[in-house]
Amino acid sequence: MDEQLKYYKRIDGSINSQISNVSENIQKVKLNINMEHKKKMEMTKNINEIKNKYSKTLKQKQLMNDKFTHLSKNTIGKTELSKEVNKEKCKEVSRDNRYKTTSQIFNTNKTEDNNTKKNNEAVQMSKETKV
Template sequence: MENTASCSLSIEKRYDHLKSFSNNIGGLVLELKDLIKVHEILIYKEKLKTSEKDRIKKQQDDLLVLKQELEIIKKENVKMDEQLKYYKRIDGSINSQINNVSENIQKVKLNINMEQKKKMEMTKNINEIKNKYSKTLKQKQLVSEKSSHLVKNTIGKTELSKEVNKEKCKDISKETRYKNTNQIFNAPKAEDNNIKKNNEAAQMSKETRI
């Protein structure tokens, strides 16, 4: 009986010991689980930190790239502004040249119109001079024809008078011949004087008409 009681006591002690050990193991398991969770949390935090660093670094790299692109764009804008100024200067120069050319064209047109007017006036004056000259020439021709006609008539009359006087002189005396001869020689002089007077009158009439 005593052995049986002692065995049961030892079994109970072992059971209690196993139970306490089991409880301790359960507590350790729970602690291990908690430690694992804490470790996972720490790992996650570290990952977050790493990813945040990577993200920040990536953002910094992107920002640097953007800054470089912005500098390139600024340089391109400066070049474009310079080109725009250059083209504006060229455009201004072209417009100025166009204005100068148009002004020169207007001046040339005015000069051409003035030259045409002068030419027309000169042509008119020349035609007037031609008409006056033609009239004067016709008047001269008429006067010349009249003068030549008068001269021919006068010469014919003079020659006829000379022949008649010669015939008469054959039958008259020397004194009468001398007188008749004087008359014969004086008659052409009178005719010549008449011709001169007629020519002078025609010349004065011509000058008056001119």
């Protein structure tokens, strides 16, 4: 019986050592799981930060594009408006009006020349009468 007791004690000791080894392994696995979970959380946090930065940058880019298109449309619209205004002004000043304006300019010069000639003739006449 003593031998059987020794045998059972040996089996009990080996079982206890296996149980302690398994429990240590379980603790290690739990720690690894926790570490992996923390890594996963950090990775998701980093990914979310990158997404937020990217989305902010994308929004800024879209805003800049919208502003640029708005400004370019305004600029194009203003140039088109100025072209239209110039066309309308040109239409208002018709050919006849332009002809009249140019003829008035030339006639004014002619009348000024005529007045100068008349004044010169009058001065010469007065000189002749004095002599």
